[in-house]
Amino acid sequence: MVGGKHVAALVLAGGLSLVLALPGRGGDDEALRRAIATFxxxxQVLxxxxxxxxxxxxxxxxxVYAAGATLTGGFRVDEAWVRxxxxxxxxxxxxxGQFRLDSVRDTALHMRVSYPNLExxxxQLNPGQDVRLWSDGGSVYGRGTVPLFGVPTRVELKGFFAVGNTPELYFYVERLRVNGxxxxExxxxxxxxxxxPVLTQADWPVRFRLRSVRANRDEVVVSSQPAAGEGCRVCGEVGPAAPTP
Structure with a gap:
């Protein structure tokens, strides 16, 4: 009986040794962090x-939780949660230290972007443009100047952001005035x-399907979950939970 227990212990120890010796098991946390930092x-916080x-x-x-970060392509977010x-x-x-995925089964993204960061x-996309953005909690408004034939031209607009279960973010204009x-149409x-689209993710190392966007008074919330205003299911796994509107 004692001999049987001794053999079982040896088998268990040997099995654990084999598992622990598997190449790459446990990953390299520092290398992963360096790779994610390139995205x-x-x-300010990662x-x-x-x-x-x-x-x-x-x-x-x-x-991943990031605050005050610039994503690949120059899109700056106030906060972002990724799974x-x-x-x-x-x-x-x-x-x-490079972010390169061979495959991924599922992805999720939830990000908060203030209007100054959108501006x-x-x-950056349109040098010479100087348009201030704000929202009433529904539509998005803009007022400022854009270069037209090399001449700064006054514009006023009203519109909304939209997504469609693809990686792209769109902006549609409901009203536009030029020099009054x-x-x-x-x-x-x-x-x-x-x-x-105003955002494509074409140069991102991983692409996320965007399913909802919500314009609040202080920010735009873009998410891969169906309803951006109903809280964030992937937030809180690391970093703070996303605020609810």
Whole structure:
């Protein structure tokens, strides 16, 4: 009987040794953080919580919270929460601190963007533009100047942001005035065609389907969950929970 227990203990110890010796098991938290920091650049706060899988570069779940970060492409967020499920990072790229996914089973994103950050982003896309944005909790309003044939031109607009279960964010104009004169709808639609989408994620290392957007008085909330205003299911896994409107 004692001999049987001794054999069982040896088998268990041997099994644990084999599991612990698997290459890449446990992941490299520092390498993962460096890689994620290349996506959330210059973050004032960056928190990462990861559950490694049993192979190198594999993670059952990666949760990220970032505050005051500039995403790849220059889109600056006040706060962002990300969840990656079943993520397989390229091992060689990960060891080099690069964010490169070979595959991912599911993704989620929830981000809060203030109007000053949106204004900076649009100035980056359109040099010479200086338009202030605000909202009444429904529509988004803008007033300022844009270059038209090289001449700063006064504009006033009313519109709304929209998403459609794709990675893109759109802005649609309900009313537009240039130097105080209303712009015909046909011209407005042509302008929309030219500047939309305002965000594509084309140069992001991972793409998220955007399912809802909400314009609050102080910020725009963009989320991969169906209702941006009903709280955030992925928030709070790491970092603070998202505020509810």
């Amino acid at each position: 959330f650049r210059d973050a 928190r990462v919580d990861a559950v490694p899988d049993l192979y190198e570069g594999g993670y059952a779940r990666v949760s 990656l499920v079943g993520a397989s990072f390229n091992p060689q790229a990960l060891r080099a 900076r982003y649009f100035r 004169l209303p712009v015909p 046909a011209v407005v639609r042509e302008l929309e065609r030219r500047f939309n």
